[in-house]
Amino acid sequence: MGFTSIFEAPGLSSAARRRARAAGPRAVAMRSTHRRLLRAAGFADVTEVDVTAAFRATAAAWLAEWESHVDDLARLEPPGAFEQRLADRRALLAAVDAGLLHRTLLTARRR
């Protein structure tokens, strides 16, 4: 199995965790680590690569491109929807910059 995941940084305060969950994607909260979850599900040989820097760069690139093409893109969505996506991406980027959100790329094999 191979996948990517965005998750809240470990060791956050309650307030920081709330901010991470508000700024991140819907399923960003975790009660365990990816490695533990994969092992519990019968996977081994877990390889994990931190891709947070690339995540930050990609999020910033989407935002910059969208801001450069607001007029073209906003008309493709219902009123206010694109503006909300822009606001969500700005909040996400700020959370990444604050160290609240990480992204990882994992591969693992079935035992």
Place this chain on the structure above:
Amino acid sequence: MSVRDEREARALFDQRYGAAQVQVQYEIERRVIGGDWGANGYTTMAQADALASGLGLAASDRLLDLGTGRGWPGLYLAGRTGCRVVLTDLPLDGLRVAAARAAADRLAARAGVVVSAASALPFRAGSFDAVVHTDVLC
């Protein structure tokens, strides 16, 4: 993720995939992630390549792509490695785009689409050699 969250996510992606992509969106996607699959997540071509390498994907493999949207990265991985791929997601419109792309890229013989939730897959155990999902858990 709650049932309500799932419903909202599904409604959002139904709406998003129901709208045809326009040229400027493909141009932006190429600049941001390096491809033109109608994606808007964070998985770059380099990361898709890393998944292929990490999984050791080969032409003899059967790959399942969960939450594929419009076919990214499953179709790309099928094209790159020669593997067979089944693309699954809930929004039908995204899968229609993926099927059309598979045909356009001459991958239709090795690519199938199935409307399915990842939590209730209609496949027997052992049907696949590898599973990928990107920008799905979140």
